[in-house]
Amino acid sequence: MSTFVHLLRTPDVRYAVGAAVSWPIYGALYIAMLEISDRHYAAAAGISWILSYGIVYAFQKYGTFGAMSRGAILRDVGRYAVAVVGLSAAVNFGLVTVLASYDSTLYKTAAVAAAAVVAWFVSTRILRIGGPG
Numbered sequence: 735m736s737t738f739v740h741l742l743r744t745p746d747v748r749y750a751v752g753a754a755v756s757w758p759i760y761g762a763l764y765i766a767m768l769e770i771s772d773r774h775y776a777a778a779a780g781i782s783w784i785l786s787y788g789i790v791y792a793f794q795k796y797g798t799f800g801a802m803s804r805g806a807i808l809r810d811v812g813r814y815a816v817a818v819v820g821l822s823a824a825v826n827f828g829l830v831t832v833l834a835s836y837d838s839t840l841y842k843t844a845a846v847a848a849a850a851v852v853a854w855f856v857s858t859r860i861l862r863i864g865g866p867g
Contacts, residue, residue: 745858745863748794749790749854749857752791752792755793756789756790760783763781763785764782767781775830776828784819787822791819810863813861814863821856825845826845829845
């Protein structure tokens with residue numbers, strides 16, 4: 735068994751890998767949405783966050799989909815969408831809105847980092863996505 739596959743056994747590592755893969759996608763979506771309308775920073779951040787977090791979810795569920803019924807998968811996706819993606823997108827959206835008057839990348843980075851911490855905590859500690867039953 736490779737070291738990478740062995741590392742993917744823990745929910746925190748799966749979350750971190752999924753987040754690292756999703757962040758460039760988030761950035762690309764955010765930039766693409768700003769090309770459409772450069773005045774709606776918060777909306778672009780929120781929508782991009784929601785779309786990119788599907789990748790994080792897939793990494794967190796690595797190897798567990800086969801053991802779940804369709805109803806269980808739908809419940810799990812629903813809980814994840816509301817509790818993790820929704821809450822962290824709200825944090826990201828709110829902070830980007832509050833900090834919109836500042837044009838510093840540092841403030842936007844802080845908003846994304848705060849939202850990522852919220853998403854990690856809720857998904858791995860409260861919902862225990864990817865962890866033992």
